[in-house]
Amino acid sequence: MIATTTAARALARRTIAPMGVRTMSSLQAYEEYGKNVFSGKVAEEYLSKHGASGDVLKDPTWVKTHADVVANAVFDWAIDNGANVYCHWFQPMASSGVRHGQSGQVQNMMLEFNSDGEVVQDFKGKTLVKGETDGSSYPNGGLRGTHQAGGYLAVDTSSPIFLRGDTIFIPSIFVSYYGAALDEKTPLLRANSALNKQGSRLLEKLGLDVSSGIRTNIGLEQEIFLVPREAFYKRPDLQMAGRTVIGKNAPRGQEMCDHYMAPLSSATPALACMQEIQDECWRLGIPLKTRHREVAPNQFEFAPLYGSNTTQIDQNLMVMQIIEEIAPKHGLAALLQEKPFNDINGSGKHNNWSIATNDGVNLLDPDSVIAASGNNQAFAIIMSAIVAAIDEHGDLMRMAIASPGNDFRLGACEAPPAIVSTYLGDDMTNYLAAFKEGSEAKYEPGRKTLDLGCAEVLPFEVPAEDRNRTSPFPYGGARFEFRAVGSSQNVSMVNTVLNTITAEKFGEFADRIEAGESAADIAREALGKHWKVIFNGDNYDEANQTMLTESGVWRIDSGVEAIATLSAEKNTTLFEKMGVLSSEECAARQDILHEHYTGTVEMEALSLVDMLNQHIIPSVKAAGVGPLAELESAVTTIKGAVSDIHAAPNALESARLARVLRLETMISIRETCDSAEEVVPANLWTLATYKELLFLDSHTSMDPEPYFEE
Secondary structure (H helix, E strand, O other): OOOOHHHHHHHHHHHOOOOOOOOOOOHHHHOOOOOOEOOHHHHHHHHHOOOOOHHHHHOOOHHHHOHHHHHHHHHHHHHHOOOOEEEEEEOEOOOOOOOHHHOEOOOEEOEEEOOOOOEEEOOOHHHHHEEEEEOOOOOOOOOOOOOOOEEEEEEOOOOOOEEEOOEEEEEEEEEOOOOOEOEOHHHHHHHHHHHHHHHHHHHHHOOOOOOOOEEEEEEEEEEEEEEEHHHHOOOHHHHHHOOOOOOOOOOOOOOOOOOOOOOOOOOOHHHHHHHHHHHHHHHOOOOEEEEEEOOOOOEEEEEEOOEEHHHHHHHHHHHHHHHHHHHHHHOEEEEOOOOOOOOOOOOEEEEEEEEEEOOOOEOOOHHHHHHHHOOOOHHHHHHHHHHHHHHHOHHHHHHHOOOHHHHHOOOOOOOOOOEOOEOOOHHHHHHHHHHHOOOOOOOOOOEEEEOOOEOOEOOEEEEOOOOOOOOOOOEOOOOEEEOOOEOOOOOHHHHHHHHHHHHHHHHHHHHHHHOOOOHHHHHHHHHHHHHHHEOOOOOOOHHHHHHHHHHOOOEOOOHHHHHHHHHOHHHHHHHHHOOOOOHHHHHHHHHHHHHHHHHHHHHHHHHHHHHHHHHHHHHHHHHOOOOHHHHHHHHHHHHHHHHHHHHOOOHHHHHHHHHHHHHHHHHHHHHHHHHHHHHOOHHHOOOOOHHHHHOHHHHOOOOOOOOOOO
């Protein structure tokens, strides 16, 4: 007999295999995968009731030919799943680190009352495919006047409609009355079109059937920190700015590499939190396949299967939102910023990027390309164009990763330095070197066998190439991995840049072939000119960094200066030529990014002022020890620097001053604050310490649940 209700609940938990407890699994948890996404079998079921099929959604012209049919099907699906609200879901610029979910939306009921007081459908085709909202309070960089407040929304047919809770989300673009991009997605869609157009021109000439079209696929690895929420509330800097601006190191950090891929303990809330995140993502059709601990204490990672870039970016934004919303349910706070803590690793979002035809030929997989084209040189020509694009436009690649949090992460032996080279591995490099000198041989990647000398483990095969985690853009076999991307970023600009620079090179190659030149000769010339950008060594080594810099490889240490390259003449010419951004849109986006940087630093600075006035200085006074005069002087210094930023003549100069405040002044003040924390008794220090924030395994308590009353 079960003696208490507590014991009954304990037994029930073991029976139903709850989250956070290790049990045997089953396929039942996956039966609802994708049920909240209007695509595939879900869309087929509801569209068929209205005389259409799921194939309708594969043709973007459905917004003209079948809008009412799709709207009615979506409405039925929504009602059947408890949703009665819809929104056009879009991605305003400069949202990382500040805007929850990094999206914009106005939620409207799909129902209305008629004259008889009856509830009727209020969701039509015209409602679904287009919307209008007030764009006045979104960053625009001067792309619209104060009196021109309209913001216009149109459905993005490349990314599926989905539902969460009582709301239908319609992925959309967001533009001004004159069609200027006010969002992250519109330039990406334009870049996709450019790559499809220019890539098709080149690949046709290499013997490849591109009638299905070309797209880029990406996979985004999302790193995060999970910290105790009670301690989070004792850190105004984490609450307001997402990172600690002061904090003495704990006696333990990541010196022993003990956190990396260690067991996910069921004795802490982290495992249950990650399980619930995965469960909700599966319902949204987000294949969040991998979860593990990362290098730093309390750092974790999720990774999905790859997919088309627009869908993957939409899904990643939702993943970040879900992470932030589920963490508090488990007594945790999720930190998505790139560098929340000093002297331990920060977080990235590795952007795995590949190009493929829509019928499945991976252009970065030599076997796939050669088999589809019958041309042994096709792969070398494609790679040559990409190498040339990296070398010419490394400044834009650096600009694309210039998120505020990356200031503290790039080159810190946790992420590649701000020098844009590419790792190809010895086999690939030797193959391209031979091709450059006239070889027509097919690429044959090497393999090697490891024999450990024990009968229990048979010899096994591994790739000939090792991983190079110090390279910002290594080739990993069938894909490139942009490792320097920041964890909090919307990666639309990253992929806009990759697609645009590649499209330009593909188009340039196609132009010259059409003019009568040999494709192989063009590729060999490009390799000869741009060979310096290929580097297979240790990018952390300072001698190698000096060598790469002196060779002319793009190096921009300052994120502020990297952003400023967006309006450089060569770059505006590129974007306009490819139809991705006008020069006005480039200039506006540059100003917005600089203002986003400056705003981020100002929040950090003012958080530090509050912490000094309300916590650190009072603690030092109460203890009677510590650098009181220096701390009081620091408040005046920070306030003066913020005033100077406000007085700067333009966004670039403001950002430059903000960078000095952040990377020089505030770092010096941090040292003073940390020296105070070191001597003030723990009972008088009112801010959560690194020890309290970073070690869930050491700070989690769980009440016992007895099976029987004593």
